[in-house]
Amino acid sequence: MSTTTATGGSVEVSQSGAIATLTLSNPGRRNTMTEAMWLALEPACTELADDGSVRAVVVRGAGTDFSAGADISDLRAILRDEESGRHDGGAVAAGEAALAGLHKPTIAAVEGYCLGGAWQIAAACDIRLASSDATFGITPAKIGIVYPTAGIERLVRIAGPATAKYLLFSGDFVDAEQARVLGLVQAVHPAEDFWDEVDAFAQRLAARSQLSIQAMKDIVDTIDSAGGGADCGVELAQANEHWQQLMATSGDAEAGVGAFLAKRAPEFSWNGGRDTQRRAGAGGPIT
Structure with a gap:
């Protein structure tokens, strides 16, 4: 590259x-x-x-x-x-x-x-x-x-x-x-x-769902950086809302559940860019 x-x-x-x-x-x-x-x-x-x-x-x-x-x-x-x-x-x-x-x-x-x-x-x-x-x-x-x-x-x-x-x-x-x-x-x-x-x-x-990984990375980092308290609760609520909306439209949940029921390996396609992220970067502003 x-x-x-x-x-x-x-x-x-x-x-x-x-x-x-x-x-x-x-x-x-x-x-x-x-x-x-x-x-x-x-x-x-x-x-x-x-x-x-x-x-x-x-x-x-x-x-x-x-x-x-x-x-x-x-x-x-x-x-x-x-x-x-x-x-x-x-x-x-x-x-x-x-x-x-x-x-x-x-x-x-x-x-x-x-x-x-x-x-x-x-x-x-x-x-x-x-x-x-x-x-x-x-x-x-x-x-x-x-x-x-x-x-x-x-x-x-x-x-x-x-x-x-x-x-x-x-x-x-x-x-x-x-x-x-x-x-x-x-x-x-x-x-x-x-x-x-x-x-x-x-x-x-x-091979895992990048929607799942990127969402959970954001949530874990939010908990880690906020350190609990009211501010953490507000940020976690914002994170949850953001990623729940993306989960509903990304197609990864359907691909994963369908593959599980069919007993085959899932093929996840979503790999959202920076424009799908809630944060501008680690410790960055909420977007």
């Missing part, structure tokens, strides 16, 4: 059938992310959102590592927020938000190192699968910086405050099984079978 090239690295989008793969590539540097690579995530996600043939997205690193995180030599530029002048996210936050806001199901496939800012990329995906040889670490305390607020917030929501403090304070590396126990990943697969398992899982998601 496309490649956005940066100095010493690129973000590549490829496709096989209904599965798109977004690959982080910085050869010889464990796919460390330059500023241009972080900024390339947003147009890559826009391309994926607009392609009706894509039903699931796998995010991975080139070669045998996911990514060793942000390019330290480029760190001040990467983290600088031009509006506030603070070093509290910048290109990292923009890339993370773009990936989290993609309405299609996303899978982070992590082998080798997933360190520092690379965790923000993995965490922005819906589901994280790890190879048994994967290593995770969130390391701002090792270099004297404050991790971007958006990344801390997402880490707390995924793993809880105690685990977030343990990882952020220590900067310690954890292996794949420890990461699973801590709630960072949903499954760990043997290294020799990893990519077969990733492909099989992505194919299962692509």
